Amino acid sequence: MVKAFSMSEVSTQERIKAAAAKVFTMKGLEGARMQDIADEANINKAMLHYYFKNKQQLFQVIFEEKATKVFSALDLFVHGELSFHQRISKFVESQISIFSEFPTLPLFVLMEVRKNPALLEATFRNIPLQIKRSEFQSLVENEISVGNIRKVDPQELLLNIIALCVYPIIAEPIFRFLSDMDEIEYRSFINRRKDTITALITNDLFIKK
Amino acid sequence: MVKAFSMSEVSTQERIKAAAAKVFTMKGLEGARMQDIADEANINKAMLHYYFKNKQQLFQVIFEEKATKVFSALDLFVHGELSFHQRISKFVESQISIFSEFPTLPLFVLMEVRKNPALLEATFRNIPLQIKRSEFQSLVENEISVGNIRKVDPQELLLNIIALCVYPIIAEPIFRFLSDMDEIEYRSFINRRKDTITALITNDLFIKK
DNA sequence: CTTTTGCCTAACCATTTGGTTAAATCATCT
DNA sequence: AGATGATTTAACCAAATGGTTAGGCAAAAG
Missing domain, CATH: 1.10.357.10 (Tetracycline Repressor, domain 2)
Known part of the structure; x- marks a missing residue:
């Protein structure tokens, strides 16, 4: 299926990544709460696990992106x-x-x-x-x-x-x-x-x- | 009562502070587990709360000490x-x-x-x-x-x-x-x-x- | 129109974690 | 020795947290 960008203009996956980046960089791996990331992205917490296996993997994705940028x-x-x-x-x-x-x-x-x-x-x-x-x-x-x-x-x-x-x-x-x-x-x-x-x-x- | 230094030579409170400093500085406030601090100090977890009100207060004591040193x-x-x-x-x-x-x-x-x-x-x-x-x-x-x-x-x-x-x-x-x-x-x-x-x-x- | 498929939600679950408690020890004083 | 008060322990508890599930919904495919 093709992704639906209907109302948000930016895919849920991208919203999650942006939110995760914000929360992880501010609070660190252990300080970050999955619920905080979900709230920041304005999505249901379960969606985090729909797009990413678990907290570790989501973290790894964000870390790699940010470390590369550094x-x-x-x-x-x-x-x-x-x-x-x-x-x-x-x-x-x-x-x-x-x-x-x-x-x-x-x-x-x-x-x-x-x-x-x-x-x-x-x-x-x-x-x-x-x-x-x-x-x-x-x-x-x-x-x-x-x-x-x-x-x-x-x-x-x-x-x-x-x-x-x-x-x-x-x-x-x-x-x-x-x-x-x-x-x-x-x-x-x-x-x-x-x-x-x-x-x-x-x-x-x-x-x- | 006077403190007993019988076998450890160093007071329990000091052992806790040393352990807490180690764990907090390595893992951060949220990454640190009270159990880890207790293990590091070789004491029962309840002792942490006997000498310090809670995690926050123990952290505050350590932070102040370390920040001053910095x-x-x-x-x-x-x-x-x-x-x-x-x-x-x-x-x-x-x-x-x-x-x-x-x-x-x-x-x-x-x-x-x-x-x-x-x-x-x-x-x-x-x-x-x-x-x-x-x-x-x-x-x-x-x-x-x-x-x-x-x-x-x-x-x-x-x-x-x-x-x-x-x-x-x-x-x-x-x-x-x-x-x-x-x-x-x-x-x-x-x-x-x-x-x-x-x-x-x-x-x-x-x-x- | 019906089915399929991807996306999403509310409710739920198991484990971890900070914190408490009642009872046991240990040292000190009388 | 016995009483007293400080110190320590094992067991326990409630809340928080990462993760799961069953089902709903909308849009594309048939």
């Missing part, structure tokens, strides 16, 4: 014809844009992986995450050998950039509390960081001529 | 008679030392606050967290006016330092997976960062003479 910015760094400086600036920019739009993503992925490290294996069995990392590494090593940037540990460079981009997002509630910023102010604070992060990293990296 | 390094920055450079280096060092020893702390606090922002108000009602921040701010502003460091947003500086220290700890599982390091290698990787983080920050900050 690492998606890395593609931007590795691909395309850009200077190394541009790669960094594009990477920072896209990373901050993605996580500004979905602020719950990084903490969700980080926490679930901490609770259950086996998720990593299961999720990235097929996705070539390590490949991307070694491409990144080659790019960095090439820049070093060419004398464009100083000698650095590529792992550390990657970690530093991601840390500077991601941490402000995951620590938003605490930093807002600490510095009495409202949501608008904090958004703009984070947005300004697109430039300052890039500057901090590149000033440290590029050899002055 | 922010404890900030004291080191603000107090004592040190140069600004030394303050930064001491801060980075103590931050990394603390979180290397208790790697689950930051993610735990960050996640629980995200799930329930009211925790912040409840926990830091009495602890002068904002005071510390404004002391930090004054220190930075003074260094700027003296011409020792370039003009920076103190909030951003604090955020950058913490990000660079904390993120490697909370992302350990993912980065270990990504870079195929074992635990020993990763510990040493993080330890080396005590110097590189300080260098990155201070090179950006101090005005070359």
Whole structure:
């Protein structure tokens, strides 16, 4: 049969996924209640099990989707014809844009992986995450050998950039509390960081001529 | 009556707190099972309710303790008679030392606050967290006016330092997976960062003479 | 029109889980 | 030793929660 989009315009399955994503990322696997997901999606709880085998499987689907998104910015760094400086600036920019739009993503992925490290294996069995990392590494090593940037540990460079981009997002509630910023102010604070992060990293990296 | 330390050498209440800290920080409030905590402490489940009103209250006690520890390094920055450079280096060092020893702390606090922002108000009602921040701010502003460091947003500086220290700890599982390091290698990787983080920050900050 | 098929709902079920209770121990004081 | 009060245990309970089922309904197929 063909799916009926009659009144909701978006399929029930998609509504479930959207609702599950919202609840799982906010509450975590154990904190999420199937009833909450059903309510959020405005459907009967039984429909969850009609479209997905059980809570675990629904979670796995959402986790894979979100984890992929979390690492998606890395593609931007590795691909395309850009200077190394541009790669960094594009990477920072896209990373901050993605996580500004979905602020719950990084903490969700980080926490679930901490609770259950086996998720990593299961999720990235097929996705070539390590490949991307070694491409990144080659790019960095090439820049070093060419004398464009100083000698650095590529792992550390990657970690530093991601840390500077991601941490402000995951620590938003605490930093807002600490510095009495409202949501608008904090958004703009984070947005300004697109430039300052890039500057901090590149000033440290590029050899002055 | 006086407490009996007969065979365990450490009071039941302390055993419960240690067990609860372990389980809560690993699994989160909802993921933690009272039975798991009891098992971890090798006591009867009813004892949890003998010493603590309920799960919420036990959680609150643990959370307050851990949250306080998370922010404890900030004291080191603000107090004592040190140069600004030394303050930064001491801060980075103590931050990394603390979180290397208790790697689950930051993610735990960050996640629980995200799930329930009211925790912040409840926990830091009495602890002068904002005071510390404004002391930090004054220190930075003074260094700027003296011409020792370039003009920076103190909030951003604090955020950058913490990000660079904390993120490697909370992302350990993912980065270990990504870079195929074992635990020993990763510990040493993080330890080396005590110097590189300080260098990155201070090179950006101090005005070359 | 009738049948089939996919979609959906209300009611229900089994298990897990936080929490309680009554009775048993154990240590201390008299 | 016996009384007293703190500590501990096993058994139990009610509510919450993930999951199931029998049946209803609407639209396409015949």
